[in-house]
Amino acid sequence: MGVLTMGVFPGLVGSGCYDFALKLAGAAADKGHVVNIWFSGNATVSVKAHQKHLKDYSTGEKYLVELMEKGVEVCTCEACTVSRGIQKTESIAKIQWNAMHWYLSKIHCSDRVLQIGGE
Amino acid sequence: MGVLTMGVFPGLVGSGCYDFALKLAGAAADKGHVVNIWFSGNATVSVKAHQKHLKDYSTGEKYLVELMEKGVEVCTCEACTVSRGIQKTESIAKIQWNAMHWYLSKIHCSDRVLQIGGE
């Protein structure tokens, strides 16, 4: 089994990139791989708790919680997140808050890194 | 004097499109024009209160508040906003919450409409 780390930068709810990252993480975790997700840039907003799931918007919070229950580690860039007005107390539980070096440290021990940049 | 309505869809803090829209709104309001801003999609996250201004991220909340003090009307798409987990109580004061027809109604009485889509 391997270690997959994904950096997710664009998007959040409504973005195909975000959906892709969460689905791939789920599939990899289901196969027994270790998965880490780093949110930076606009994607950090996806750590906000109490997302309402509407049928015109893709799955966010619910899926993220399931991933963490499967053992996936999820961390958001603290600076990006607070600059968007989201405080730690408003975050989905168990999401880690850290600086960019968290991502690099996970890269260090990864077999594969998928950096989803774009925009 | 004219009426300018802008629809802002991509971005939020850190996005050039968002900065552009706010700056243009400010310049138009300073000249005495009536300005309306509609946030939809990812841009709705910009209504979150308590944004921390860091030097690596562009001005958000502070500038938005100034715009509203100048008389600019700002409205966010309620569905887009709650789907991202942001509740009315967490919003910057005086930002309106409404459905998409708010945008169309402002378009009705506008001399110019600038729809900033993209992504």
Added chain:
Amino acid sequence: MKLGVFVSDYKVTVETLDRMKGENLGIVLVQNGVYHAVLKEGGKESALLGKTPRLYALSEDLQTRGLSPEQVDKRVKIVDYSGLVDVIFNDFEKVAWL
């Protein structure tokens, strides 16, 4: 129709602007669109500059990118946000963001 089209990227994936007739168009270069006013890729200027005589570039976005007014093609009028407001209301009948 005097439509002012805002171009905010250097490379674009949409061809809508290319396909529209130039006679009633204006082009406003903002954000990374300002590179059209400056760059000569492989020695060749941007095709946008030949599309219409009504060309504008936003000074704040030139400044941000370290591009000086002297580098800007002479056909392009440099405006700041305040000037852009006048362009929007006076030089065009409608505006659109590409």
Added chain:
Amino acid sequence: MKLGVFVSDYKVTVETLDRMKGENLGIVLVQNGVYHAVLKEGGKESALLGKTPRLYALSEDLQTRGLSPEQVDKRVKIVDYSGLVDVIFNDFEKVAWL
């Protein structure tokens, strides 16, 4: 180096992939990238299909867009998310999202 490059758009503004040598490359078509596996623009298939024999397309993203497996070019292997995980770990040494 066996690098798997993820392509998530049909029209792209970056040329990095075009410039890389194909011999050690694979291409994974996801999101709107799956159109490369199906469309023949002006009767011509996407240049990506000739770049490498290691081509994959994500079934979920075909399905979302109403594209059936029969429409997909025969050289492209269709994988679902679970299959993609194996591609990432077994068929490539590293992966990158364009």
Added chain:
Amino acid sequence: MADVKCAFIVQRPQYKGETSRLALTHALSYQTVEVLLEDGDTVTPSLCFVGEGLLGISKGQNAMAPYGINSSEMHAKNCLLVDLDVYVCKEDMERFGITENQLPDADDMGAEKKINIVPFAQIEKIMEEAKHVLFF
């Protein structure tokens, strides 16, 4: 008492970004705008698909199974159902090899409107006649 015509030009594909998707839902909202306007005032969007934009409304989409969201095909059908004028660029249909029967209709929902396949020149005319042009 005035009607304001708007040209909604969808030039990007659906799903990856959200903006082109929101073009359809914003057009749909023309049905309820009256609540915010004076009596007799209306806003009438014409929804035009050009370039890659027209890829996004093909028949047979299923976004619910993989991603839990409504498809853009369904939004397009809803647009027909509420009597919006929907146009698709003929030249782009030919360029991408998309045939008329790959475009959705909403017959099953009882809609009378059909998607209009028109040359780009006509879409330019729609932009010309509209008071406002919105690109998505």
Added chain:
Amino acid sequence: MADVKCAFIVQRPQYKGETSRLALTHALSYQTVEVLLEDGDTVTPSLCFVGEGLLGISKGQNAMAPYGINSSEMHAKNCLLVDLDVYVCKEDMERFGITENQLPDADDMGAEKKINIVPFAQIEKIMEEAKHVLFF
């Protein structure tokens, strides 16, 4: 005790989107990653600018006055200051008509590192030698 090499390939311009900007700040964070790693473990990014990416580090930027943010030029200088290897694609310099003196250095900050102007082939080699490749 291992060093993990990463190729950070910046292929998009700065400012409009945030991702290409974040490439620089993420590369900078290599300085502090040790706090989260075992003794002797390190991560070493090589920061490469190709295509439109290299437009974003030109000299003379001022993003503070109009937009109140630090410029990407300053981030590029900080990268040199902390001894990161920074590469710019020679062919793209020529293509865009950008000369060596339009690229920043960080002499004023006491940096010894300079930006390396190299052919694309060398950037491909950096990707080949890296354990991970990250496009921005």
